[in-house]
Amino acid sequence: xxxxxxxxxxxxxxxxxxxxxxxxxxxxxxxxxxxxxxxxxxxxxxxxxxxxxxxxxxxxxxxxxxxxxxxxxxxxxxxxxxxxxxxxxxxxxxxxxxxxxxxxxxxxxxxxxxxxxxxxxxxxxxxxxxxxxxxxxxxxxxxxxxxxxxxxxxxxxxxxxxxxxxxxxxxxxxxxxxxxxxxxxxxxxxxxxxxxxxxxxxxxxxxxxxxxxxxxxxxxxxxxxxxxxxxxxxxxxxxxxxxxxxxxxxxxxxxxxxxxxxxxxxxxxxxxxxxxxxxxxxxxxxxxxxxxxxxxxxxxxxxxxxxxxxxxxxxxxxxxxxxxxxxxxxxxxxxxxxxxxxxxxxxxxxxxxxxxxxxxxxxxxxxxxxxxxxxxxxxxxxxxxxxxxxxxxxxxxxxxxxxxxxxxxxxxxxxxxxxxxxxxxxxxxxxxxxxxxxxxxxxxxxxxxxxxxxxxxxxxxxxxxxxxxxxxxxxxxxxxxxxxxxxxxxxxxxxxxxxxx
Numbered sequence: 001x002x003x004x005x006x007x008x009x010x011x012x013x014x015x016x017x018x019x020x021x022x023x024x025x026x027x028x029x030x031x032x033x034x035x036x037x038x039x040x041x042x043x044x045x046x047x048x049x050x051x052x053x054x055x056x057x058x059x060x061x062x063x064x065x066x067x068x069x070x071x072x073x074x075x076x077x078x079x080x081x082x083x084x085x086x087x088x089x090x091x092x093x094x095x096x097x098x099x100x101x102x103x104x105x106x107x108x109x110x111x112x113x114x115x116x117x118x119x120x121x122x123x124x125x126x127x128x129x130x131x132x133x134x135x136x137x138x139x140x141x142x143x144x145x146x147x148x149x150x151x152x153x154x155x156x157x158x159x160x161x162x163x164x165x166x167x168x169x170x171x172x173x174x175x176x177x178x179x180x181x182x183x184x185x186x187x188x189x190x191x192x193x194x195x196x197x198x199x200x201x202x203x204x205x206x207x208x209x210x211x212x213x214x215x216x217x218x219x220x221x222x223x224x225x226x227x228x229x230x231x232x233x234x235x236x237x238x239x240x241x242x243x244x245x246x247x248x249x250x251x252x253x254x255x256x257x258x259x260x261x262x263x264x265x266x267x268x269x270x271x272x273x274x275x276x277x278x279x280x281x282x283x284x285x286x287x288x289x290x291x292x293x294x295x296x297x298x299x300x301x302x303x304x305x306x307x308x309x310x311x312x313x314x315x316x317x318x319x320x321x322x323x324x325x326x327x328x329x330x331x332x333x334x335x336x337x338x339x340x341x342x343x344x345x346x347x348x349x350x351x352x353x354x355x356x357x358x359x360x361x362x363x364x365x366x367x368x369x370x371x372x373x374x375x376x377x378x379x380x381x382x383x384x385x386x387x388x389x390x391x392x393x394x395x396x397x398x399x400x401x402x403x404x405x406x407x408x409x410x411x412x413x414x415x416x417x418x419x420x421x422x423x424x425x426x427x428x429x430x431x432x433x434x435x436x437x438x439x440x441x442x443x444x445x446x447x448x449x450x451x452x453x454x455x456x457x458x459x460x461x462x463x464x465x466x467x468x469x470x471x472x473x474x475x476x477x478x479x480x481x482x483x484x485x486x487x488x489x490x491x492x493x494x495x496x497x498x499x500x501x
Contacts, residue, residue, distance in 0.1 A: 004134045004193035006095045006127055008088040014129045015084065022480050028120050030090075033083040040076045043069055094123040096195075102128070102203050104210045104229055106218070113218045114231030115210065127199065132233050134196045138189060141240040144262050146323050150352075150418055153322070156258055156269055157329060157350035163257070164270035164279055165308040165329070166286070167320045171296045172221030173264035174230040174239060178294040179204050182228070182242050203234065226294065236263070246293055250286075266297075267322050279307050324358045325418065327351075353421035363431055365395050365490045370435050372489040378440035387486070389460065392432075393476040394486055396464045402480050412466065413473045425466040433462060 003010060018024050026037050047069040050062055058066075094100055102124055104115040117124045136142065157163070170176070186192065186200050207229045211222055228235040243261065250268075251259045258269040273282055280300065287297050298305040306320045310329065318329040328351045369391035377384035393399075398411030419425075437457065444450040468474070478486070 002134070002137055002191075004130075004138075004196055006092060006130050006195060008085060008092045010130055010133075011088040011091055011126045012085060014126050014133075015088065018125075018129065022484075023119070024122075028122065030083070030087045033080070033087055036076060036080045036083050040073070040080065043073050043076060047073060088126075091123050091126050095127045100127070102199070102206055104203075104206050104232070106210065106214070107231060109231050112230055113214065113220070113222075115207070115229040116231050128233060131196055131199050132237060134193060135200075135234065135237045135241065138192045138196075139237075139241050139244075141237055141244065143236060143240070144260060146262060147417070149260050149262060149267070150323055150325060152258065152260075153267065153269075153327070154350060154352065154418055157327070161271075162311040163308075164273060164282075165306070165310065165318075165320065166266070166268040166270070166279075166283060167304075167306040167308075167322055168266050168283075168298045168302075169304050170264040170266070170290065171298060173295070174235055175221045175223070175227040176295050177226060177228055177239060177242050179208075179225055179227070181294065182238060185241060186238075200234070200238070203229070203232070239263070243293075246289065250289070262323060265323065279309055283307055321355045321357075324355050324416070326353045326355050328353065328421075351420040352418045354416060354419065354424040358416070359424055359428065362395060362428055364492075365391075366428075366432055366435065368490050368492050369395065370437060371492075374438040377437075377443065381439075381443055385457065387489075390478060390482065391486055391490060392461065392464045393478065394483070394490070396432075396466050396469045397474040397476045398469075399476055399478050399483065401483075409475075413470050416470070419470070422467055422470070425470055428466045432464065432466075435461075 015024065026034055029037075047066065050058075050066050050069070053062065100123065102117060103121075105118060107114050107116050117128060119125050183201065183204070186197055207227065208224070210229075211219055211224075211227075214222070228238045247259070247261055250256060255270050255272050255274060256268060257271050258267075260267050270282075273279065277285070283300060290297050300307065306318075308318045308320065308329065310316075310318070316330070320327050320329065330349045330351075369388055372391070373384050373388040376387065394411070396412060398409055398413050401408045401410060437454070439450060439454070444453065
């Protein structure tokens with residue numbers, strides 16, 4: 001049976017997972033734990049120095065010292081686990097006390113108002129992570145896999161059969177979910193622990209209290225008694241739990257070949273339409289199904305909504321954007337070569353290119369990389385150059401996340417591996433090579449020195465190539481701490497903002 005308690009034992013598991021990803025800095029832990037870690041660093045450093053000595057220099061005294069340090073190292077590991085468990089016990093007591101509260105802080109997420117908890121408050125952080133685990137395992141929900149979705153769409157659109165395509169999304173998705181209906185779904189589940197239900201309800205109450213403090217501009221799309229706090233880890237799970245019944249009912253429709261919802265983005269393939277309906281009336285029917293759940297789909301006139309009829313008997317071309325890709329869909333007519341008398345039959349073909357938003361995001365990161373160089377070269381030109389080079393490594397290439405247990409790869413290729421059209425990559429090359437830099441006026445003694453430096457710098461920049469990096473899956477070795485620093489200025493984020501690759 002699933003242990004859903006907010007106990008020291010479960011918090012130890014939370015710590016292990018979060019620390020592996022580098023999300024819990026030592027300085028945010030208790031003083032006792034910090035002291036043991038510092039002592040371990042000293043012992044490990046001393047032991048490493050002695051071990052690195054040549055065999056001929058390892059006297060009996062040194063060998064004895066190495067053995068002593070190994071024993072001390074082992075004892076310190078035990079002390080570290082003891083200090084950690086004591087800290088987790090303290091956190092568990094705080095979380096399980098009647099005085100404990102989740103506190104939401106407002107934060108901008110793109111053009112939307114979102115919320116976060118103070119991750120430095122470990123009681124809130126560990127309670128939230130355990131609550132996520134409880135919900136995830138009880139309801140067996142998980143976020144859809146973006147790469148798998150797009151791979152399936154590509155395969156289906158290349159099966160040489162006609163489709164009706166619907167691409168749309170839900171307006172103010174997180175802000176619109178009716179809380180009463182969501183509460184019923186959570187409360188009615190007999191497997192979820194009582195404490196977890198109490199916490200979910202408390203978070204929704206806190207969300208309502210914080211909404212009331214927002215200005216009219218900040219609370220756009222928000223309604224009283226509706227919504228889950230955008231940006232909080234639990235909200236994605238709650239939205240998936242709420243949408244599960246509707247998603248399943250749509251998938252079971254006989255005309256639906258493929259249906260997927262990635263948060264609020266929806267993509268559907270229909271083999272046919274129910275008798276007596278055209279594509280527009282079918283869309284209206286979907287709108288009504290979502291309205292019954294308190295949600296509003298984009299209207300047909302919205303630029304995020306596309307309905308495409310690939311069954312018409314003519315050669316046509318459509319474009320639709322989904323999850324970072326632009327899908328160019330071509331309708332073609334063909335007939336079997338072995339029987340000229342048979343009528344032509346319709347099929348579709350598809351080519352994947354980058355969406356405009358994705359290209360814009362990469363261009364913004366290029367701009368921010370050069371902006372960072374311009375702002376920092378007057379203090380330390382060597383560090384500014386290193387920052388620029390590492391930024392371009394991350395923008396044009398790929399990295400392995402060292403803290404990830406499975407060594408996840410991410411970057412240009414791994415986020416866009418389904419591309420058919422490389423023209424977008426060439427466009428990005430052109431933009432990168434057009435960039436200029438602003439050097440502080442007092443960095444060089446002569447104009448010739450400045451010109452020589454710029455020539456060398458731009459020669460280094462031109463070694464970065466989006467097309468080549470994508471084709472070769474170019475990998476760079478950047479440590480996780482370095483990645484976080486780089487992502488700060490690439491995303492033009494403030495210190496407290498969360499970074500994502």
